[in-house]
Amino acid sequence: MAQLSEKNASVVNFLCESTNLKVIAKAEELEARYFHWKDYKRKPNKTFVHSFNVILTSVEVFNGYRPDYWLRIVTDNNLFSGKTIRSTEFTSELKTAILYLRKVGYLKKQDGVRHRKDSSKKKVRKPKWLPFAYTITDKWRSEIFNEPQSNDSEIIRNHLAPYIVLRDTKWRTNNKSKREKYKVFIPITKVHRNENADLFMRTSSALQAHDELISRTNITLGTEHISSSQAYLRRIFSRNSFDLGGRLYCAMQNKESETRKYLRFDGDPTIEIDYSGIHPSMLYMQKGMNFNPDIAYTVKGFEREDVKIAFNILINSGSNSREASKKTVSDNLGITQKQATKLIDGIYAANEPISEYFNNKNYGLRLQRIDSDIALEIVDHFINVLRRPIIPIHDSFIVSVRDTEDLKLLMVDVYKKIGGIELHPEAWTNGIKATSLPFSKELMSAINECFEGYTENMNDEYWDALISKEPIQGCLEDSNQYEENAEDS
Numbered sequence: 375m376a377q378l379s380e381k382n383a384s385v386v387n388f389l390c391e392s393t394n395l396k397v398i399a400k401a402e403e404l405e406a407r408y409f410h411w412k413d414y415k416r417k418p419n420k421t422f423v424h425s426f427n428v429i430l431t432s433v434e435v436f437n438g439y440r441p442d443y444w445l446r447i448v449t450d451n452n453l454f455s456g457k458t459i460r461s462t463e464f465t466s467e468l469k470t471a472i473l474y475l476r477k478v479g480y481l482k483k484q485d486g487v488r489h490r491k492d493s494s495k496k497k498v499r500k501p502k503w504l505p506f507a508y509t510i511t512d513k514w515r516s517e518i519f520n521e522p523q524s525n526d527s528e529i530i531r532n533h534l535a536p537y538i539v540l541r542d543t544k545w546r547t548n549n550k551s552k553r554e555k556y557k558v559f560i561p562i563t564k565v566h567r568n569e570n571a572d573l574f575m576r577t578s579s580a581l582q583a584h585d586e587l588i589s590r591t592n593i594t595l596g597t598e599h600i601s602s603s604q605a606y607l608r609r610i611f612s613r614n615s616f617d618l619g620g621r622l623y624c625a626m627q628n629k630e631s632e633t634r635k636y637l638r639f640d641g642d643p644t645i646e647i648d649y650s651g652i653h654p655s656m657l658y659m660q661k662g663m664n665f666n667p668d669i670a671y672t673v674k675g676f677e678r679e680d681v682k683i684a685f686n687i688l689i690n691s692g693s694n695s696r697e698a699s700k701k702t703v704s705d706n707l708g709i710t711q712k713q714a715t716k717l718i719d720g721i722y723a724a725n726e727p728i729s730e731y732f733n734n735k736n737y738g739l740r741l742q743r744i745d746s747d748i749a750l751e752i753v754d755h756f757i758n759v760l761r762r763p764i765i766p767i768h769d770s771f772i773v774s775v776r777d778t779e780d781l782k783l784l785m786v787d788v789y790k791k792i793g794g795i796e797l798h799p800e801a802w803t804n805g806i807k808a809t810s811l812p813f814s815k816e817l818m819s820a821i822n823e824c825f826e827g828y829t830e831n832m833n834d835e836y837w838d839a840l841i842s843k844e845p846i847q848g849c850l851e852d853s854n855q856y857e858e859n860a861e862d863s
Contacts, residue, residue: 390530390601391532394528404518425467431529434522435604439519445510448460462561483508576754580758584757585607589602597849606624607622612742618739621746626765641841644773644774647806648771649748657731670721673724689734689738749771756777775813776837817844
């Protein structure tokens, strides 16, 4: 049982609340129980109804009523207060409500804080921490709810959760006298909004519209329904600058790429199309050079995934020397510093034309700002023009198979519009790639024709008939990872 639960462990975020009347009433009841348990002499100024609503909703969103699911819930003080608060929805009342539910026996601890294991990789990457894991108890099931109460349309965005988050990275000395980085939440001010009025307007408008459309979309993973609110987006900027980062994040992207292939939108199988090697491609094309993105990640003696991670470290480094990046590459890949040196030298040699961007004051975060503008434009067009569901995964996008051609053409057009660079003809093959399940011969043929532009007779009736013959493939969901850990790595 423990092994199965660990496999199905969701890290809970607090992006949602419910408008369901039963959930609201239960949240009010839990507040009253908490006040009685605390034995206040007079009613405190703080209210906890909203916090209990968020927790009840989170249990529904992240499958907490399923007996084979763990809920990993953060309770660290530093995430709910002070300079290291994660975001505005991380209130002290929310933390108090979580601790109360744990203390009185509604939540049972199943696992402690641990390093996330990446079972899909042969090598051990730099570990990321997972919070405590809980399950709801029999007391919860008998006194609160025994099943979800809200439908997707009743689960809305937590009104305290912003569409835009601004963070910074600081350094501190830990108990072992070693320097370590930590993230700082930067409160959004009127000055921020006034100086970046267009950015705030475009982002909030697009993401609000995305919330509304995706909440009306029936999303399944294989045969299992999942809450569409797991696709609610937020945009995170880094290093206290709206010129750095800005990528879109949602809980859905915590699922491994192999698992995401099983997603269906309103019964339609999906396809994920991405800009392969978007950052090296951008750098080479800025130099006016035709480029196959796979070349940037090819160093003899190293796996492509290792080279890609090291490449991204180099373009995100704030240092001006290879030596300073060596330890970071070594730590992240679990290799010796001698091997890290060989890998870094290999990346410099393989990418000599763009080597000026390595160890060059976080240049990768500037590229993220560009690719995040591209992603926002694509999401906005799909939601507000085509009125079709879409989930961005940084520089890739998940859509119904019937939207394959629209997405591919849009990705080419927006890349040129935002990046200011015309994609070379080869980039249509090498730079834009798709992944999906192995569908039937007929459906795979239709997808290929979409990429070739042969879609004259592909109307809704054509797709309806084709998809109706496509069997639903079951999926054993993978373990979720922690949202938003990599936005300025």
